[in-house]
Amino acid sequence: MQEGWHPTKGEPRILPIYQSTTFKYDTSEQMARLFDLKDSGYFYTRLQNPTNDTVAAKITALEGGVAGMLTSSGQAANFYAVFNVCETGDHFVCASTIYGGTYNLFGITMKKFGIECTFVDADADEETISAAFRPNTKALFGETVTNPGVTVLDIEKFARIAHRHGVPLIVDNTFPTPINCRPFEWGADIVTHSTTKYMDGHATSVGGAIVDSGNFDWDAYGDKFHGLTTPDPSYHGLTYTKAFGKAAFITKATAQLMRDMGSIQSPFDAFLLNLGLETLHLRMQRHCENAQKVAEYLAANPKIAWINYSGLKTDKYHALAEKYMPNGTCGVIAFATKGSREASLRFIDHLKMIAIVTHVADARSCVLHPASHTHRQLSDEQLREAGVAPDLIRLSVGIENVGDIIADIEQALQYIN
Numbered sequence: 460m461q462e463g464w465h466p467t468k469g470e471p472r473i474l475p476i477y478q479s480t481t482f483k484y485d486t487s488e489q490m491a492r493l494f495d496l497k498d499s500g501y502f503y504t505r506l507q508n509p510t511n512d513t514v515a516a517k518i519t520a521l522e523g524g525v526a527g528m529l530t531s532s533g534q535a536a537n538f539y540a541v542f543n544v545c546e547t548g549d550h551f552v553c554a555s556t557i558y559g560g561t562y563n564l565f566g567i568t569m570k571k572f573g574i575e576c577t578f579v580d581a582d583a584d585e586e587t588i589s590a591a592f593r594p595n596t597k598a599l600f601g602e603t604v605t606n607p608g609v610t611v612l613d614i615e616k617f618a619r620i621a622h623r624h625g626v627p628l629i630v631d632n633t634f635p636t637p638i639n640c641r642p643f644e645w646g647a648d649i650v651t652h653s654t655t656k657y658m659d660g661h662a663t664s665v666g667g668a669i670v671d672s673g674n675f676d677w678d679a680y681g682d683k684f685h686g687l688t689t690p691d692p693s694y695h696g697l698t699y700t701k702a703f704g705k706a707a708f709i710t711k712a713t714a715q716l717m718r719d720m721g722s723i724q725s726p727f728d729a730f731l732l733n734l735g736l737e738t739l740h741l742r743m744q745r746h747c748e749n750a751q752k753v754a755e756y757l758a759a760n761p762k763i764a765w766i767n768y769s770g771l772k773t774d775k776y777h778a779l780a781e782k783y784m785p786n787g788t789c790g791v792i793a794f795a796t797k798g799s800r801e802a803s804l805r806f807i808d809h810l811k812m813i814a815i816v817t818h819v820a821d822a823r824s825c826v827l828h829p830a831s832h833t834h835r836q837l838s839d840e841q842l843r844e845a846g847v848a849p850d851l852i853r854l855s856v857g858i859e860n861v862g863d864i865i866a867d868i869e870q871a872l873q874y875i876n
């Protein structure tokens with residue numbers, strides 16, 4: 460994937476790491492124009508850096524968006540994406556089956572900012588989900604393929620609901636990546652990523668990204684999105700939609716949120732992310748091929764209690780996956796061994812090649828028991844709401860030889876009856 464970096468005569472073939480906090484100008488006037496947003500140019504890496512921008516441009520191209528930015532983590536990306544349109548007294552609606560970290564951020568931490576989130580069952584009908592909307596609702600949020608339940612979002616349904624209520628649909632597209640799904644083509648307005656996962660792909664760097672489709676008409680809703688459509692006193696009274704058109708959302712998130720909160724990705728991490736992105740299309744294909752074979756193996760094994768993988772024809776989300784991700788979803792499988800939670804843990808402890816790590820979606824196969832690990836802070840009821848069964852094992856199928864992966868699973872299954 461060569462988008463983003465376009466070297467010309469004699470320039471480096473590979474994107475350089477602009478490992479510089481700052482950028483030099485010849486006159487004080489030149490610098491002043493940058494701060495007034497009258498000229499574009501780099502001045503301080505907390506706001507923008509050429510390495511980061513090049514990588515953001517690559518992700519933007521992959522998603523088919525108009526503008527994008529990198530953040531220091533997926534958490535920062537999701538926080539900025541929502542906080543860019545919500546402030547104290549506002550409300551947003553979110554699918555309940557999202558990643559545990561996001562669930563905590565939205566349900567608990569953002570509440571302390573005076574922003575309320577209502578979690579809804581993503582599989583409910585349009586009327587039921589619509590009932591969660593209020594006059595102060597500013598966004599609808601969901602994950603294309605959820606972590607760790609691997610359920611599939613009906614993006615078109617969510618887009619219809621969001622747009623009927625005059626709010627943007629924000630979709631966390633971390634698991635399928637734009638290689639397997641481009642949510643903008645189905646009506647999503649903003650896409651976020653934890654680039655920590657498949658995009659980096661090698662478990663080297665925590666990072667995030669936000670991409671704007673440019674499709675949501677902020678000005679069409681009066682002052683509902685006044686942060687974008689009325690003058691920003693912290694930027695000389697500039698109005699983002701007027702000054703930046705389709706790039707308004709990302710410009711505001713950069714000029715305001717990144718400036719003030721500073722969750723920038725380091726240029727070195729962005730460089731590593733870029734290397735990952737160059738092979739993303741190959742890796743995703745292999746992840747999906749391997750996961751399909753592993754899922755079929757598990758589904759046919761009598762020691763397995765249940766399995767969620769939308770590549771299986773019997774899976775509840777197979778039809779949605781076929782529609783939105785005909786080339787496969789991702790390499791993550793959720794399943795449980797028979798004999799309850801203890802058996803699941805015994806199985807995990809006997810895996811050899813497949814490592815127990817708090818990670819998912821990288822080149823090496825890994826495994827986690829969310830109820831004991833990532834989702835430990837959630838109550839049983841919250842676990843159920845989040846689609847995390849107490850016995851759920853999250854298996855992230857890597858790009859190794861699939862025979863080796865299955866052999867490891869097979870030997871570990873011997874330790875449960």
Ligand SMILES: *Cc1c(COP(=O)(O)O)cnc(C)c1O
Pocket residue numbers: 532533534535537558560561602605606631633634652653654655656665666667
């Ligand atoms: C991991 C993850 C996040 C959080 O990303 P970090 O980079 O760990 O901050 C958000 N959403 C999804 C779907 C994830 O898998």
